[in-house]
Amino acid sequence: MHILYIVGGSGKGYGSERVAAELIAELTKQKLVSYTVITSQRGCVNRWCTQLRITNYVVPMKFYVYAKAKGRLTDTIKRAIRNMQADYTAGRAVKKIEHCVNMNTVDAIHTNLSRDLVGGMLSRKYGIPHVWHIQELYKSHYKLNLLKKNQIEWMNMHSSLFICVSDLVAAEWIEQGMDDKKVAVIKNGINSSFIRQREDRNDEWIRIVMSGEICEAKGQWILLQAVRLMDKDLRNKVKIDLYGGGKPAYLKIIKRNIRDWSMNDIVDMKGYDPDVTSVLYKYDLGINASRGEAFGLSTIECMCAGLCVLASNTGSNPGIITDNVDGFMFDYNNAVVDLKNKLEYIVTNKKLISELGRAARRKVMQTYDISTMTEQVYAKYAYITK
Template sequence: MRILWLSHEPGLAGAELCLVEAARGLQAKGHQVRAVVPARAGLADRLAAAGVSVSVVDYAWWVGTDARRAVRHRLRRLRRNIRASKKLLRLVREVQPDLVVTNTLAICSGAFASRCARIPHVWYVHELFGKEGHNLFFDFGESMSLRLMNRLSDQIVVNSNAVRRQLQDWIPPEKLRVVYNAVEVPPVSRPIKRTDHRFRLIHVGRLSPSKRQEDAITALSLLAKKDLDVSLALVGEESPEYGAFLRNLARDLGVAERVEFIAFMEDPFSAVAASDVALMCSRGEAFGRVTIEAMKLGKPVIGAKSGGTAELIQDGWNGFLYQLANAEDLAAKIEVLYGDRRLLMSMGRQAQEWSQRTLNLETYASDLINVFQEAIDHHAGRKEKMAHSLGS
């Protein structure tokens, strides 16, 4: 199977890491993957190291945040996408793939090029949209855009049931397939030596309102009032206003010395491995790559009962779920593990065993191959049906 795979980002965030893992898994099974990126950066380098050919096409998103939904921004993106679709059509005709995969709902040029070239197309959705996600809104409206996604796809892969539920009003159930990501975690090369016995919490992810790190700080303050020796590390780049808000909150609640802000870590896995519990406070994780990374490092995760997080954490077995935006509930769950180190260890062990058994490269690649073959078969059946109707 020859697959042309389009990424919306040139960097290495969650969806892009999934692309790299998928390419490695598919190539190990004898399939060919060629990638398209909007610019050369970290993703292109990582793919090249995995033996994947990479092309660059300057396409734009067809979604925007509230700040970039003005008509002029939408028209500018539309013009870029018209030009990009023509370039992609030439590339598709040159490569002659069996299948085109668009690695996000944020771009559409690959879908239009595939339709023009009469090549099967799969949309691979890694994100929630609208207010449930990260305030991403379609340039041409939700209903019209999602109906177009349905018409321009032979199958749609989603990375959680949370994403499936958000799409199910526009996409028929037989076209939606849930495939959980593999999530590879490298060995921790430089373990961090602990110099104290403080109970360590960690939250990895960009500091932004949708991630709700404020809940972690508020929960920490409630634990501090009980004289529990707990600290919190917040690892991730900051949106300036929210970062300042979190620092002020920690100071106002009297826990500033217990909170460490780490803007960038080349190896965040070492920090997770040195912690006791990982937190996931986000209001709308489509999947939760960070959650699985922590589990694979043997850490229980306490996460908000929201989005894909609620599918990954089996409450009371490999972690705890707490009510979204309820810092008191979060603090209570942390306190349980603080007071029961045997439960802490068993939850971490169960999290590691489950994640390694369930979310691995072999299973991931096999699941994708099955869906891609369904898409190819669906496309062939549609062409045959069309030819039959024209002949009659």
């Protein structure tokens, strides 16, 4: 079975790209599927594919989403221009893929993001089954809007199957018009063998890690403000490492806040690291302060490493973490104050870190193993290509 996998993404190896890479690697190693991989920017996925001798190409594409402008006329003009740009780029992408790939050898197309439409275009043109991986909540995370008029109806017409990464994701998209008869929920999985487990320790410091793109939606600013408000003696017992890149203007704001709030001795911005999972065992507490995660891969990875995770009660987080059992939740509607209170509680009850961390690892091993995801996805490939 040969699959054309359109990964998309930033090339930085963030959540959805890592999920795709794990899936591709596992099914390739099992010799169940051969892949040709398309990325929109050269990056981690290309490097990983090359290491596994998987054919891969870089084909620039534009996402079919946009940030709504103020004013009806301004928004209408902006949307029309962005739509024309996306259509033009998609047309060029289709031609480039046709030049690189013999479409007669492709049994199915797998698109990794809801905002990429090129896979749907190729599916309709060649009559090839199309799997669409829906890894984003409809609106709540990045607050973006679909670009094409009646875009979900268009997706229904250009897809054989939608794979949603959580029940919440499926419910949101179905509510907006996605064909529920084409929807299957398959939770993302991780390869736990590559994640070293944290060892119990009784250090003076509590080491906190937060990874992912540094932007407003991910909530690094919430963590910084919460730590700023902590009791001084308790605040001096934490060390925070922030992993991830971001837009220069926003990174500048975060760095200025750290400096102005005299937190340089507490917070270290580590920058982008494609292999952050290899160092998770060095930490005690993982933070997820997102506005609304569709799945929360970084949360699962921290749990797998045996960290205690403190996460917002938004998106898929409540479906992953059981509060006070295998992690802690804080109220996003009162985010700064509640996160500050939870941090102070954990600092004064350090023994809970190991206790909840062990429970978190057990849950991940039972529920989010890569083998479960690959078996389910392969079964869907077989179903739509039979």
